[in-house]
Amino acid sequence: MRLTILVFALALATPLDLQAAGRRTRWRYSEPSPSAYVYPALPTETVTDGNGFGAELLALHNAERARAGLTPLELDSGLVSEAQAAAMEQARRGQLGHWLPIFGGSENAACGQCSEREAHADWMASSGHRRNVLGPWSRVGFARVGSFWTARYR
Numbered sequence: 001m002r003l004t005i006l007v008f009a010l011a012l013a014t015p016l017d018l019q020a021a022g023r024r025t026r027w028r029y030s031e032p033s034p035s036a037y038v039y040p041a042l043p044t045e046t047v048t049d050g051n052g053f054g055a056e057l058l059a060l061h062n063a064e065r066a067r068a069g070l071t072p073l074e075l076d077s078g079l080v081s082e083a084q085a086a087a088m089e090q091a092r093r094g095q096l097g098h099w100l101p102i103f104g105g106s107e108n109a110a111c112g113q114c115s116e117r118e119a120h121a122d123w124m125a126s127s128g129h130r131r132n133v134l135g136p137w138s139r140v141g142f143a144r145v146g147s148f149w150t151a152r153y154r
Contacts, residue, residue, distance in 0.1 A: 054142035056116040057151070061133055061140065064124065068134050079105075079141025079152040086152065087145040096148065105154035106132045112147050119149045 054075075062072040082100075086107060089099045096111040108129045113119040123129035137153035144150070 053144065054116065057120055057142050058140065060117065060120040061151075064133055070134060071138065073137060073140040073153075076139035076141050076154070079139055079154060080143060081141070083107075083141040083143035083150040083152040084145070087143040087148045087150040090148040090150070091145040102152070105137065105152060106135060107153070108132050108149075108151040110149040113149060119144075123151070 058073065058075060065072060086098075086100050086109065090096055090109065090111070093099065096109055098107055098109060108123050110119045110122055110129075113122060120133075123133060132151070132153055135153060139154050141152045142150070
């Protein structure tokens with residue numbers, strides 16, 4: 001009887017109830033987290049000229065591409081805008097993910113890294129993200145909003 005009541009109570013509990021009770025919850029990829037509608041002021045950074053934010057990411061990407069015998073990537077202002085929008089959407093939802101459409105290109109996303117070098121290292125450690133860095137692309141745009149990092153390739 002107790003087990004039935006416990007199972008029934010857990011079935012009625014919301015993810016926030018479970019989280020408050022100290023249990024880890026797993027969100028479905030397609031639904032926003034409860035904090036998705038909180039709009040904190042987040043630091044925003046994008047690449048505009050390759051000399052500020054993102055210059056190290058571009059250099060690290062191109063060093064990997066050179067080792068693989070590939071041509072270097074060039075910064076693209078349109079892709080910077082797309083990356084910015086994608087990073088802002090992740091921050092708005094409070095979740096890492098590929099939420100916006102990607103037309104004729106690819107995207108890398110990351111969350112929680114403290115530096116450009118760390119974001120790049122994490123992408124290179126993931127086979128899918130590594131494939132994007134070393135893909136058939138010629139242009140790239142980078143952005144970071146809060147702890148959400150995005151690279152768009154075309």
